[in-house]
Amino acid sequence: MLAHHCKECRSPLFEYQGEIICPSCRKKVTIEEKPKPEVAPSPKIPAPEKVDLELLESVLSEKLRELANQLKIERESEAIAEILKNMDLLLQVLRRVQEFK
Numbered sequence: 556m557l558a559h560h561c562k563e564c565r566s567p568l569f570e571y572q573g574e575i576i577c578p579s580c581r582k583k584v585t586i587e588e589k590p591k592p593e594v595a596p597s598p599k600i601p602a603p604e605k606v607d608l609e610l611l612e613s614v615l616s617e618k619l620r621e622l623a624n625q626l627k628i629e630r631e632s633e634a635i636a637e638i639l640k641n642m643d644l645l646l647q648v649l650r651r652v653q654e655f656k
């Protein structure tokens with residue numbers, strides 16, 4: 556049994572040997588296909604490489620500036636070493652971001 560009904564007698568239609576048959580009218584029936592609704596294009600998801608590199612770069616630069624200001628006022632060698640370590644990490648990422656562009 557198919558999801559379609561005969562237009563004349565409203566009986567459910569059957570498929571028989573590749574043809575659509577109305578068992579009540581005893582004849583072949585052609586089913587009018589409903590036009591498929593237009594599928595709205597899904598919003599494009601930005602690819603991972605389309606990350607806002609400019610933004611990332613500016614954030615990294617800002618962090619570097621903050622670290623530089625800390626470094627300027629810092630007196631303890633341990634804290635200075637820590638700041639330098641963080642700066643090194645930031646610079647590594649920044650360099651990678653710049654290579655990526």
Ligand SMILES: [Zn+2]
Pocket residue numbers: 561562563564565566577578579580581
């Ligand atoms: Zn029929």
